[in-house]
Amino acid sequence: MSTLYPLLDNKFLLTIALIFVTFSVRYIALKLIDRKQQAHGKDHRDLISNLKNFLIFILALMIFNVWAGELQKFAFSMAAFAVAIVIATKEFIQCLIGFFYLMSTRPFKAGEWIQVDQYVGEVSQLDWVKTTVLEIDIHNYQYTGKTLYIPNNKLITSTIKNLNFLKRYAVHNFVLVRDTCVNPFDFSEQLKTNANGYCEEFEDVAARYNQSIERKIGGSIVGPKPQLEVGTTDIGLIKLEFTIFCPTETALDIEQKLTSDFMRLCIEHEQREKASIAK
Numbered sequence: 324m325s326t327l328y329p330l331l332d333n334k335f336l337l338t339i340a341l342i343f344v345t346f347s348v349r350y351i352a353l354k355l356i357d358r359k360q361q362a363h364g365k366d367h368r369d370l371i372s373n374l375k376n377f378l379i380f381i382l383a384l385m386i387f388n389v390w391a392g393e394l395q396k397f398a399f400s401m402a403a404f405a406v407a408i409v410i411a412t413k414e415f416i417q418c419l420i421g422f423f424y425l426m427s428t429r430p431f432k433a434g435e436w437i438q439v440d441q442y443v444g445e446v447s448q449l450d451w452v453k454t455t456v457l458e459i460d461i462h463n464y465q466y467t468g469k470t471l472y473i474p475n476n477k478l479i480t481s482t483i484k485n486l487n488f489l490k491r492y493a494v495h496n497f498v499l500v501r502d503t504c505v506n507p508f509d510f511s512e513q514l515k516t517n518a519n520g521y522c523e524e525f526e527d528v529a530a531r532y533n534q535s536i537e538r539k540i541g542g543s544i545v546g547p548k549p550q551l552e553v554g555t556t557d558i559g560l561i562k563l564e565f566t567i568f569c570p571t572e573t574a575l576d577i578e579q580k581l582t583s584d585f586m587r588l589c590i591e592h593e594q595r596e597k598a599s600i601a602k
Contacts, residue, residue, distance in 0.1 A: 334389050341389070345382040349375065414476065418452045421475030425449065430483045438484035442471055445490075454478060461486075464493060464571045488536045492529060495574040499563045499585050500556060507553050507561055510588040514563070517584050518549035521577045522569055529568055 352374055409416065431437045433446050436459065444456035447470070458469040501507070522529065529547040550566040563585065569577055 334393070337389055338386055341382060341385050345378055345385075349378045352378075414474070415452065417476035417479075418474050421477075421479045422449075422451050424479055425454075425475060431485050431487070435485060435487040436490050438486055439473055439478065439481050442473070443486065444471055449475075451475075461489075463575055464489070488532075488539075489571060491571060492532050492536075492568060493571045493574050495565075495567045495569060495578065497565055497578050499565070499582060501561045501563075501585075501589055503559065503561055505561065505589050505592045507563055509592055511551060511553055511563070513588060514581065514584060515549065515551050518551065518565065518567060518577075518581060521580055522547075522549055522567065525570055525573075529570075533568060 353371060356371055356374070431446055433449060436443065436445050437456070438461075439456075442456065442458065443461045444458040445466075446454060447457050448455040453475060454473045456471040456473060458467045458471050459465065460467050526547065533547045547568045549568075552564045552566075554562045554564065556562050565578070565581060567574070567577060
């Protein structure tokens with residue numbers, strides 16, 4: 324008996340013994356059932372199946388009971404390890420979740436222009452961790468040369484604006500300011516005529532593209548005709564605000580032409596005023 328206790332304390336040997344005993348019992352029981360089946364000619368496959376499952380279940384319970392202490396310690400250590408891993412890789416896991424969110428919702432795709440918070444750019448690449456964006460200056464529609472790496476988890480909590488329609492056509496808005504020595508209504512119609520003339524060459528394409536965008540977003544946008552509003556600033560200066568729907572690459576050129584026209588008309592207006600006073 325004194326030599327038996329050390330063997331019982333050895334969980335590895337005890338496990339082997341339990342497996343051996345269980346399979347021995349199963350072998351003997353199956354032999355007895357097989358003989359009974361041959362003697363009576365009855366089908367005992369259901370009994371055999373139940374017996375096998377029952378013995379395996381009992382064996383699993385006994386082995387679990389033998390190793391319960393070690394399994395508990397292992398579970399605690401694994402839980403602590405898992406918690407440590409989750410804490411250490413929290414940002415990475417959130418980025419992975421963000422990737423699956425972007426793949427399922429598809430708010431944008433590579434090559435499209437987007438705005439995230441104050442950042443605007445063209446999506447270059449989307450991977451498991453980050454979204455690579457080529458930064459664009461929204462005021463002149465030109466690449467800045469900077470590359471933005473936005474973590475995918477930020478795209479879950481931030482508002483994403485898809486600006487892809489700006490890639491071809493832009494609703495370009497700019498303001499011209501002058502002092503009150505001129506009356507802008509004397510030449511505002513001339514500025515409108517000039518704006519229409521600068522947009523005439525792409526008017527038909529702009530109209531179709533405008534309609535296409537409105538159908539896609541389910542709403543209306545400015546255009547395709549140029550618009551001009553005359554007003555004043557907070558400090559009382561004259562303000563002319565232009566809104567033009569035009570190809571992105573021509574937006575700055577049209578702005579410069581209208582600015583030149585505005586300055587020229589202001590000078591001509593001042594010269595006429597001076598001439599009339601001199602008379």
